Amino acid sequence: MAYTPSSSHTSFLFSCLLTFASFHPHASSAFPFLTPLVFKLLSFTCAFSFALFLQAIFTRLSPLPCYLIDFCCTEAEGNVAVTEEVYTKFITKWRSVKESNLAFQEKVLLRSGIGNESYAPMTLLSKAEDVDLQDAREETENLISVAAKRLLQQVGIEAREIDIVVINCSLFNPTPSLSAFLVHALSMRSNVKTFNLAGMGCSAGLLSISLAKDLLKVHRNSYALVLSTENITSNTYFGNQERSMMVANALFRCGCAAILLTNKRSYRRRAKLQLLHCLRTHLGADEGAFNCVHHLQDNEGKPGVVLQPNLVEVAGSALRRNITKLAPSILPLDELIRVVLSMIGKKVFKSKDVKVYEPNFKRAIDHFCIHPGGRAVIDSIGKGLKLSSYDVEPGKMALNRFGNTSSSGIWYALAYCEAKGRLRKGDKVWQIALGSGFKCNSGVWRVLKNVERSECSECNPWLSSIDRYPPAASILQG
Template sequence: MDVVNFQYRVFKKSGLGEEASYLPPSINPGLCGNSPQTGLNDAAAEAKLVLFGAFEGLLAKTGLAPADIDILVTTCSIYCPTPSLASMLINHFKIPPGIQSYSLNGMGCANGVVAINLIRDLLQAHPNSNAVFLTTEVTTPAFYRGKDKSRLVTNVLFRMGASAMLFSNKRRWAGRAKYRLLHCIRTHTGARDTAYRCIAYGPDDEGHNGVSLGVNVVDEASHALTNAMTRVAPHILSWGQILAYLLNTGHKQLAKLAGLPRPPTFKPAFGQGVQHFLLHAGGAKVLEGLGASLQLAPHHLEPSRAVLHDYGNVSSSSTWYALGWIESVRGVARGDKVLQVGVGSGVKCGVNVWKAERSVHDLHAAWEHCLTPERRAALAARRAA
């Protein structure tokens, strides 16, 4: 009973909606009762359900055929089958043998952002190519059956989901492209033992596998985020904010030399130079921390909060779900900048800066429910709060 009460308390503070988010039949209590099934066949069934659906949706929206895909990249942290997830897609959709495929595993929630670095490099090396990126976290093998509270949290937060994106350097896509990648930053603080160990998948004392979240997760994530944002800041901050930062740094050094109290550290307001933010929806406290670190207004956090409320922590897909919400509910104007931030095990942090090539107001199936009168009223109330 203590285990149930603990998970209920975590859930009430998680930011997840009580009638939203999804679990596969194998571990959904409403379908499997007290007998969750976490075998390889169950994991494969979940992977096929979400990945095939996401890929089919992308092909339908773009008008592409499987044979038009030149590069395929998949990411999933816990579930790492042989043959790979990329091979699973190639077999199901009968993609021709010229395809270049990569399956990335064990890289956590950040990889929906961090992997853009790989896709960018692949497209630079292969002109006139289409690259498809699929993200998911198969929740079935990550389900934890034990009593360790550090591992039970993920049972409450993580939910099933997937996203599929097309990237291209073909000229014929120039007129239809939504965004252009301006900057791509990634950091890895795994040389620090505390960072390396703060998120890990493995057995507890009784042999039950689960994802363990250390008490220092937020501190280590903040450290990695600070490192990444320091590198990307000169590209997106105004000259006024850059000057204020330099002056603040100089004042702190002078105060140190003079033995005087050091002035507060200058915190730039990233919302002044960026219109939209895609933040990893790991949990309510994680979002609050990210918002405070970046000096963001409530409306900047609204897309990620909507993802967390309606779909839960969908791991590497969360920032792409947030982009789908923005395009479906709010819209993006030509020239707008979009900042995408992902933090995950390792600890890794990725920051991508995108620029809208055209105005975008594209309804995504995942957010169709947002267009009901009741939902519109709720969104308006949330903005007014």
């Protein structure tokens, strides 16, 4: 079929002709039916329209950004602070608890680096083994609804404006799903796109961010609400046989983070952060890595999360592989050249004395938010990256104040940096998440504006306690 130019195409071609003709010294003679003044006005209008057209083409073809407008971490929300005394009373409520196992869990708690202000569900502490599905549901539904409502209220966006919802909770997966509950609780639109990630472990927070980022690439002018949490009520180990399952009892606590993302370019000056890189590493093909964190039952049929002794070693291996792929994207050129030259030197001379250069990541990253899974893991990562006590402070303080809140832990660490007034425009933040599978995920963000301490809202869980942290040098030094 023959091509017939539309009126819009004809108008555009005419404007292009006028635009280019206006640059010719005798251009007006080509249009004798136009007066010089009218010709100049039309030329200016067409040139301006052509510039707008080029800008629209450029905007359409350039990758969509991923801005973090704001985030919110829950604090107590009706839960109980787990002091050493509260934890001991909780364990003694168990039926047929052994004295040796009681002493073991108290020992793990004392060495964990967790203080007396982390939280656990009131129903769990009072009912212990008698908790049921409804108790577990109430714990998680309360956390995610409070976090989401508080965040949306803070940024001034209605729930019906949300286009994408991603929720991750590893060990609690009711029907209807948690994402369905949130749609119901906040009265969201019927065409909202919802996703519920389960079984992904403590690293799932950045997996959710990665999924939301990919969705924002194809759905223009959208808001994505991401929630990361874990359920404590339904996954506490009440057995006496497996001490590897008892470790998780002493480490895990209540927590939830809500993050609001968008690809709207108008938020360039209003958003807090922009996602630069999101990298995932999965060691599931390795037998030892796959089994180091497992949800199992003991011989009596009591479920619990097994944390194997090789966890720190596996975490280090996963981080090294993750860094190998991430480093070329974030390190300065001279650091990369040093690494390459040292690798060539080691290959040529084949000597044990020639070591591969370990890059200085502090030249590329200003703030490190390490997953607060345990003091040993944080120390291991800090040592491997040659970080100072100042650099690992956010992760250690998040662990001390809130415990291991699973996938939301890296957001409590970021909230610590924010409450301390550390985030300045242009800074780069590296979030490092580790979890079962075994997975290591990295998220690198650029700070888009200065975040002052006085600007912290109720969305920041450190608001009332930041001046008391760090409480003691011994906590940072391990």
